[in-house]
Each structure stands twice: as C-alpha cells, then as structure tokens.
Amino acid sequence: MFSYYLDLALRSLKRNKVLTALMVIAIALGIGACMTTFTVLHVLSGDPLPGKSARLFYPQIDPEDMDGYEPNKEPARQVTWIDGMNLLKAKRGERQALMTGGAVPVQPAQSGMDPFFSDARFTTADFFPMFETPFLFGRGWSEAEDNGKARVAVITRSLNDKLYGGNDSTGKILRMKDTAFRVIGVLDTWRPNPHFYDLNMGNYSATEDVFVPLTTARDLRFERNGSMNCWGRGGGDNEHIETATCVWLQFWVQLESADKAADYRTFLDNYSKEQKALGRFQRPSNVRLSNVMEWMDVNKVVPSDVRLQSWLALGFLLVCLVNTVGLMLAKFLRRAGELGVRRALGASKREVFVQLLVEAGVIGLAGGVGGLVLAFLGLWLVRLQPADYASLAHLDISMLLVTFMLALISSLLAGLLPAWRACQITPALQLKSQ
Amino acid sequence: MMLQIKPILSALRRHKAGAVLIALQTALTLAIVCNALFIIQQRVAHLSAPSGIDEANLLVIENSWADKLSKEDADAQQRADLMVLRRLPGVQDAVASNSYPMRGGGWDQFITLTPDQTTAVGDAAVYLGDEHFMDTLGVKLIAGRNFRPDEIRPIANRENVMPPVTIVTKTLADKLFPDGSALGKPIYAMSNTPTTIIGIVDVLQTQSLADWQMRNAYQSLIWPMRLVGNAYYILRAKPGQLAMLRKEAVKALYAQNRMRVINDDGVMGYAEVRQKAYDSDYGMAVLMGVICVVLLAITAAGIVGLTSFWVGQRRKQIGVRRALGATRGDILGYFMTENLLISVGGAVVGVLLAIAMNLWMVTRFEMHRLSLFYVLAGVLLLLLLGQGAVLAPAIRASRVSPVEATRSV
Numbered sequence: 010m011f012s013y014y015l016d017l018a019l020r021s022l023k024r025n026k027v028l029t030a031l032m033v034i035a036i037a038l039g040i041g042a043c044m045t046t047f048t049v050l051h052v053l054s055g056d057p058l059p060g061k062s063a064r065l066f067y068p069q070i071d072p073e074d075m076d077g078y079e080p081n082k083e084p085a086r087q088v089t090w091i092d093g094m095n096l097l098k099a100k101r102g103e104r105q106a107l108m109t110g111g112a113v114p115v116q117p118a119q120s121g122m123d124p125f126f127s128d129a130r131f132t133t134a135d136f137f138p139m140f141e142t143p144f145l146f147g148r149g150w151s152e153a154e155d156n157g158k159a160r161v162a163v164i165t166r167s168l169n170d171k172l173y174g175g176n177d178s179t180g181k182i183l184r185m186k187d188t189a190f191r192v193i194g195v196l197d198t199w200r201p202n203p204h205f206y207d208l209n210m211g212n213y214s215a216t217e218d219v220f221v222p223l224t225t226a227r228d229l230r231f232e233r234n235g236s237m238n239c240w241g242r243g244g245g246d247n248e249h250i251e252t253a254t255c256v257w258l259q260f261w262v263q264l265e266s267a268d269k270a271a272d273y274r275t276f277l278d279n280y281s282k283e284q285k286a287l288g289r290f291q292r293p294s295n296v297r298l299s300n301v302m303e304w305m306d307v308n309k310v311v312p313s314d315v316r317l318q319s320w321l322a323l324g325f326l327l328v329c330l331v332n333t334v335g336l337m338l339a340k341f342l343r344r345a346g347e348l349g350v351r352r353a354l355g356a357s358k359r360e361v362f363v364q365l366l367v368e369a370g371v372i373g374l375a376g377g378v379g380g381l382v383l384a385f386l387g388l389w390l391v392r393l394q395p396a397d398y399a400s401l402a403h404l405d406i407s408m409l410l411v412t413f414m415l416a417l418i419s420s421l422l423a424g425l426l427p428a429w430r431a432c433q434i435t436p437a438l439q440l441k442s443q
Numbered sequence: 444m445m446l447q448i449k450p451i452l453s454a455l456r457r458h459k460a461g462a463v464l465i466a467l468q469t470a471l472t473l474a475i476v477c478n479a480l481f482i483i484q485q486r487v488a489h490l491s492a493p494s495g496i497d498e499a500n501l502l503v504i505e506n507s508w509a510d511k512l513s514k515e516d517a518d519a520q521q522r523a524d525l526m527v528l529r530r531l532p533g534v535q536d537a538v539a540s541n542s543y544p545m546r547g548g549g550w551d552q553f554i555t556l557t558p559d560q561t562t563a564v565g566d567a568a569v570y571l572g573d574e575h576f577m578d579t580l581g582v583k584l585i586a587g588r589n590f591r592p593d594e595i596r597p598i599a600n601r602e603n604v605m606p607p608v609t610i611v612t613k614t615l616a617d618k619l620f621p622d623g624s625a626l627g628k629p630i631y632a633m634s635n636t637p638t639t640i641i642g643i644v645d646v647l648q649t650q651s652l653a654d655w656q657m658r659n660a661y662q663s664l665i666w667p668m669r670l671v672g673n674a675y676y677i678l679r680a681k682p683g684q685l686a687m688l689r690k691e692a693v694k695a696l697y698a699q700n701r702m703r704v705i706n707d708d709g710v711m712g713y714a715e716v717r718q719k720a721y722d723s724d725y726g727m728a729v730l731m732g733v734i735c736v737v738l739l740a741i742t743a744a745g746i747v748g749l750t751s752f753w754v755g756q757r758r759k760q761i762g763v764r765r766a767l768g769a770t771r772g773d774i775l776g777y778f779m780t781e782n783l784l785i786s787v788g789g790a791v792v793g794v795l796l797a798i799a800m801n802l803w804m805v806t807r808f809e810m811h812r813l814s815l816f817y818v819l820a821g822v823l824l825l826l827l828l829g830q831g832a833v834l835a836p837a838i839r840a841s842r843v844s845p846v847e848a849t850r851s852v
Binding site for chain 1: 460461464465467468471472474475479507508509510511562599600633673702704706718719722723726727730731734737738741742744745748749751752755756800804807808809
C-alpha cells in the first residue's frame, strides 16, 4: 500500500512542478538555516571532557578588600598565588592543579629556524592526569619536579612535528628564553572545546604548545598571559605577583562524588573564615564551587550572537512551514475532484489521509536533502569566519540524523491540516460538479 | 471600492484556513523582519563609529625580544628601533605603545576624582606613548598641550608607576568634569599619586569594542610612558606608502637587531584591525539581511501560490461577475483588496509579535528597545510585498472572460 501511495505522491508532485519546487525549497531553506546554526550551537555548547566534566570543579573564594563590597556578589573568577598554593598544598581533592597561561620565546636548535613565541601553560603536576591528556611519548612531571622548579617541559604534537619532525623528542633539550629545558613528554592531539580550564585565553582557543611547571615559570620570570584583577594597592608587576593582592591563577580540583564536593565547599568556607581571622581576607566568606559545565554557564561561553542566530533560524523555519502548509492546502484542495473519486471508489477517509501524508513526507525528505546541502554550504561559510570557534563547525552524524528527523517531522506537521481538510470533502459533491 | 469589502469578507469566511495561513505568515515575517532590520541598523551603527585616528596610513607591528633583556637594554634597543623606524623613507612618524585602538581588549583603568573614592567615575582605556603618539595616530589635540620629551619615562611590562601628567579624550574629560573644567585637574587611577590632565584630544577609540564596554566608549587616556620590552610599534606612513612599508619596516627592524620575534600575523594595517574588530558585527548584519530577503521572497511566493489557487477555484464565479457587468478593474480590485485585508490583519498581529520578540531579546540578549520606525517600515514593506505578490494572479483573474460563466468547470 505504501509503495502505491508513494507512486501516487510522486505523480502528483510531478504534475505541478513549480508548486512542488516552492515547497521543497521553502523546507530546505528553513532546515538548512536551522541545521547550520544548531550545529554551531551544538559544537560550542559541547562538553570539553565527556565523562569527566561532572567531577572537575572550579572553586571561587572572595579574597578582596571591602571596597565595592556587595553581599553575595560573584567572587573573583581566579585566585591569588597565596590562596592557589594553599589550596594546592591542602590536597583536599582527589587531584588538583594551579595554572596560568603564558608565552615563551622558543629558540630552536636548528640553524635555519628563527626564534618564535609559543603559547604556554604554566601549571602543576596533576594537570595531565586530572584532565586525562593523551600522551604520544613520555609523561607529565611529578610533584617533586614542581617543588624542585625542574627545567622540564611537555610539548604538543604540533610543536613536536615542527621542532623534531615528529620523532620521539623525550630527553631532548629545548631552549626557551635562554634556558635549557628537557622535553619529558609529547601530548597527542588534544583540543578540549571550549578551552574550559582557562577562559581568559579565548573561549575556543587551541591548546597551548608548551607546558612548564608553574614554579619553574615563575623562577625564570616567564611572561604570563591572561586576565589579572587587582585591588587595594596591588600592582601586577612581574617581580612581585606572588605577594600582590591580585588574582591571576586558575585552580581546578577533582572531586569524585557529590559528598566530596559538599565537603570541599565546607573546606573552602572554613578556609575563607580562617583567612579572615588571620586578617588576610576582609569580606565575609563567599564561596562557589562549579563543575565544568556550570562554569561554562557562569562564563556565558556560548556567544550570544550564536544563540540569537539559532532562535532566528527557528523563526525562519516556522515561517517556511506556515508557507508550506498554505501551499499544500492549495494543492490538496485543488485535487478535490480526484480525491472525491477515490473516496467514491471505496477509499476510507483514513486511507486518503495517509496517502496525503505520504506526499507531505516525500516533500519533507526532498527538503531535508536540500537542507543538508544548504547546511554544508552554511557551515562552510561559518568556517571562513575568523572567529576562534570557526574551524570547529562541522556536521556530525547525530546532527545529520537530526536534520532528516526535523525535515520529516516538520513536513508531516505541515501536511496534517491540509490532509485533514482534504479528507473532509464530501465525495458526492465533487462527483456531482464533474 | 468600499462596497466590495463586505462580499470579500463573506467570501473569506468560506476559505478561512488559507486566509489565516497568509495572515499568520505575514505576521511572523513582519516580526522577524522588523527585528532583523533593527539588528542590522544597530550593527552598522556600531561598526561605522569613528576611531579618531588616521586609519588609512597606519601600520601596527607587534615586536617581542627573543632573549632576556634588562630594562636598560630593552630601553636602548627600543630607542634604536624607533630611530630606525622614524628615519625610514615613507614614514611620517612612529611610536611604541602597549596597545592600539580597536585591538579587542587591553589595559583598562578605573578613574576616580579623589584618592580614597571607591567607585569609579569612569573607566578608561590606557595608551602609553611618547610625544610622538598623537602625531603618529593622527589624533587631534583640542585643548592644552602635548607631552614634552622630558616628561617621557620608560617603564617595564606591568611596572606600577603613576605618571604626573596625562592627556585624556574629550569624552573622558566630560565624564569626569561635566562642567568642562578638566584641563589642569588631577585625577586618580587606583593610586594615591594624582595625575594631572594637561591635554584633551578629540576622538580616540578604546581598545575593546565589546558590547558590555560600550558605556566606556571613547574614554581613553594617554600616559607619557614608553613601554620597553615587548610592545607594539605604530607607524604612520606618508600617503600611499603603506604597502611598501609593510615589508621595509620589518626588514629594517631585523637589520637593527636580529634577536627579535615578529610573527607574520603581527604586522597589520588598520583595514585588518578594523575587519578583525568588527567581523562579528559585519557577519551578523549580512546574515540578517539575507534572512530578510529570503523570508520576504518565501512569503511572496506563498501569497502567489495561494492566491493563484483561489483564482483557479473561482474562475466560474469571476466569469459570472464579469457577465453581470463587473469590469476587469473590479476583479483586479477585488483580489487586491482581499489581500490588503488579510495583510492588515496579519500586520496587526505581526506588530504585537515584533514588539514581544524585541522585549524578549532585550531581556535575553542585551538588545535595545525596538524603535517604532522599524515597525512602521516593516508594516509598509509587507503591505507592499503582499500587493506586489497578488498582482500577477489578480491580473490573471481579471482576464477571465465572461464566457467562463457558461462553462461547467
């Protein structure tokens, strides 16, 4: 029966090519616009560390003085050196890491290569196991190397390709800012999106190329990058930022369960109170603890333009659907005579209804294919944009299926009213006027 | 004409679904188009805001030193660099600074009128530069004086010193001293040391152009300091020399000292800076424009399709009317009026939808209130679109000959 309906649908669609084309194009445009924007939204609001992100937490404490104090205002989004080191050394989490972004002048040993700057991350030992970074060669460093301000570095696969032709470079010497470092590990391709662990570097920026122990970086006065917020008499000069009243470091902690997270929050609260008693903090304790996805929300990581575009695309699809409903209504009602004959020859209302829905579905599928082509085109245009997330805009399998489901469902919805109206035709009346 | 409205309404009652669909489509399109036009206007206004500098002739070079330099060495190297750059043929002037307008972010400073004030009067973008800064960027001094060479001091990155004098933009001066008495007054930038306003410049864009920074637009200040170490060299080329300077300036700098890093993307003309700064605005405006055009086209196609169907359905009735003495004009008028009635109905709903949509965007996307002008423009646009779309089927209807009345189908 279905194949017969399909045959009928195709015949009917062929009979009025312009109208069919109009409906297919309308659905294709709506679906194409929706899928382009939804894919971008989907990519941008993705989980950077699936399976792990719920167990990684970003604590916030309020170390500022009473200037500009408002109760329960969001506390600083980074920590000072002193607080960061205290939290790190307290080891209250399963794992914890303190970090900042930076830049290092790399001086290649090869004679033909000019020195260049690489983005770097100055961090502590747990960074690698906590974020489950994949290693191509070697390993990360240990706490002992943190404490010993060891001259060791982990580099990414792309820098390894550039400097060492992709060979195992562990044990090799890498000169940075006139200092010799030993490469101890090479990361395999790793680009969490968003760049969740430090959003000051751009929400979707690429992973840094060089990783160096934080203590070493400070020892050598490596240039740090990112945001720094000072209060009181704090100044951010590079010599004294360990003692300055400035926040400039990110601190992450891994907590295995909700209970542990609650415990950690209590610990942060107690820590704030203790620091206040000591006179270091002035404000009442105000602590927050967000997991990765919550932290992305707090920072409004997904650009509002992208969300706005998604809503607009949805509105666009709605107009296209209303348009299709109108055109289908015209098309089905025009065939009142033919449908009357079918009804008179014994087809039930239900059968006519299903027949018309099949026709709507065929239009939907054709629109879906067109929409897919348009979505590919749209995403290609998005990738041409200079935004830092542009290169991530690719259609994956799940979005591909969503495209077809959306096209089919929306065209069936659009077909409901016209098909129902067409079923209400009294066969006798149609036959009479013939 | 007026007499026709009643029969049209009773005819519309017979095909409610189609009429409601056209009205609904008009309403939705109106709501989206109004808001899209408004977004386009906002973005275009944002990206055509003047920067106050001689963009056509400016070149920015990001320079970093490859090896460790003491402050004194870095200072000496920078002086040598600036000397080389200023002597280059084709260069009108050059300056070293911590940043440049429209960079997309950078050093901001809370400004207060007394040292113990805790809430800022204004938030200012900080530019460091010597007495060549204004001439290089092409900024216009409107009151007071420029820095003297003896007022300039070199500072290292993130060194915390307060210069005794400063030059501010007119916008900042007016914000701090609304009575226009800014010249000669001290201001404080989170420090006990005052810095005195000695000059006021006309327009100088800030570094950040982000929406949330727009309340601080054009609030900039210049401090008589030269940032030694890694800095931006800003060059003002003589007219027509910019393209040549791109290569020559970098070559001259490397000839002065090889131990430096200038990345390929670290050399930018202002066309690129502007493009980078405003790209999302531009993209959004273009996207909104495309959406408007496509939506209007789809809506027009829908109206044409449905009206054609109605014309086909009513050929016989049209024939009867013609046989009974209706002119072609009457038939044309009938379909045009019918569409106008539906469109007006849709427009009323559409205006409400447009305002509701805008209010929702105000809360969700920090959008401004929709001005009535865009609503009216949208209404007019859609009424015209409806009339235009209905014209072809209506003309076809008017050509139906009275003989049709006698045919059975």
